[in-house]
Amino acid sequence: MPKAGPASVAFRNVSMRYGAVTAVDNVSFSIEAGKLVTLLGPSGCGKTTTLRMIAGLEIASEGQILIGDKDVTRLSAADRDVSMVFQSYALFPHMNVLENAAYGPTVKGLPKAKAQEMALEKLALVGLKGFEKRFPSELSGGQQQRVAVARALVLEPQVLLFDEPLSNLDAKLRRRVREEIRELQQTLNLTVAYVTHDQEEALAVSDRIIVMSNSRIAQEGTPRQLYEEPADAFVADFIGDANMVDVTVKSVADGRAAVAIGPANVSLAARGLQPGPAKAAIRPQSLLVSRHESQGTLPGSVRKCAYLGNHLDLMIETAVGELFVISHDVDDMLLPGTPVWLSFASSGVILVP
Template identity: 85%
Template sequence: MAKAGPASVEFRNVSMRYGSVTAVDNVNFTIEAGKLVTLLGPSGCGKTTTLRMIAGLEIASEGQILIGGKDVTKLSAADRDVSMVFQSYALFPHMSVLENAAYGPTVKGLGKEVAREMAMAKLALVGLKGFENRYPSELSGGQQQRVAVARALVLEPQVLLFDEPLSNLDAKLRRRVREEIRELQQNLNLTVAYVTHDQEEALAVSDRIIVMSNSRIAQEGSPRDLYERPANAFVADFIGDANLIDVTIKSVADGQASVAIGPATVPLPSRELQPGPAKVAIRPESLLLSKVQDASVLPGTIRKCAYLGNHLDIVVDTPVGDLFVIQHGHPEMLEQGAPVWLSFAKSGVTLIPPA
């Protein structure tokens, strides 16, 4: 049985309404075939509803959804070549690991032997060879997660969906399982839409990230784009830590802005902003403790300093407010009240339009 292979997913002006509540508002995006794209955002932003619309578990109120170029907007879940791994794993407790994995082909009437072969192949792929006869209650959280992935993969869907797949795992296991999911996706060339509210997870696994806020897309791009060039204060604050500061753009020439950050003047890419008030987002690791005292540094005093093994978390009181600074390596602790000067790294300091 030849499979079609991974397919692209496209949303064209898609909205989802429940009565007077708009859960997803006029959303447009494309997930390229063979890529892993994360829908990232806080609770209630519309990301899970978007995922459920790809699956056909919710039917869009407006707009078009295409999978592999084919309009599936009104098709039911059963008529789409899509599989979903649920947050709860949704394994059948009375079925063995093998029976769980073989469920899809069995229901499709492919015969017991074929279903068993397909399930065995996918269980081997996720590292569960030898676990076929166990029951879900006899497995760890990470193993249950893998059974859910094997079951979703068994029919080789065009699109694989993950809804907060790591939220039931502890922190160490989470890192390992997200690496396994990414490896599987790349090795098998799968199209994956992945929902999470955990920005570190999104940065680690994604080809592209779609950040959602209030039922709309706030920004989409590569993990690096979003981290280093956030489109607005929400994205800057949601992806990683950021110091958000009111600044003044003094002048702009050839795409470079001269920016007053308190008493310091710093050159930054203008990002098409004009002279006047703006905001700047500064990553904590992009503030550097400086020995030089000139017009490009910001004076301050140490308010707090905490030792976290491989780095220090520092709060510095400055003319533009308290700034959070991370110093990596094994620096010496800094005394409260000690004077310091902060300079700005080449990356991780970015102008963002005022709201």
């Protein structure tokens, strides 16, 4: 029987309650077949519970969950065509790599030779050809992660789920493994729901991101939409660093706003705001530092300057508060107390509704 291929996932007004605690509150979203969508948010926001409801490891208190066109709301994990890669990898220590990868089809009652053939194919896919006889304890963290992915892929599920898959890896390896996961997802045309609290990871791997806060969806969109058009201060600050600053919208015309940031004036997309007090999110790399005063700049004084190899991290005291600035002029170490003037790049300064 041929496999069904990737399937879409849809949540319709789904809630999850544990007694008096609401872990997920009336959430609706969809994941297109063959896309990677990340659930992103701080600890306790409801993202892992949402993932576990897709898996059938938690049964929703209310609402409807669809995989493909099939209502799976009340189905157990065993009756859903999904596989999950856990944060801890959950490999069996007494089984070698091949046995671990062949576990799913073996449990489903396939002949041992067939199960191993399926497992070998997926191990080759994740670059573990030749590692079949090793045990998990003989593998690096990155290799264990790949065994877990191969094991999840063996049954060619309609939906593949990842729960914080990189959190046990060091920073360099994390970048490599996330690229591998993304490549695999695109090559095999998999539907993937991916949970992380790491915004850089989410920006790097996702077709779309669903940002969760306090058991609800704060915003969803492409990585670029969330970064360039955050719906509120929470999203602006969570996706990429942002300085949240009080500003004044002086006038609005043709969708553009004349905005005063302290003594400086800028023109920004109005985003539906009217004249009056407002908030702006200013990305650290959108503040341009000069030692010379010029028209329309924001004066400030350097409080801290740290050298980070390819850039400087600066804290600059200004009329609108202390601003975090990233400068790529690494040759100009600015001593505390140095007077500077800040101007604004054409992107990365955003009015927040």
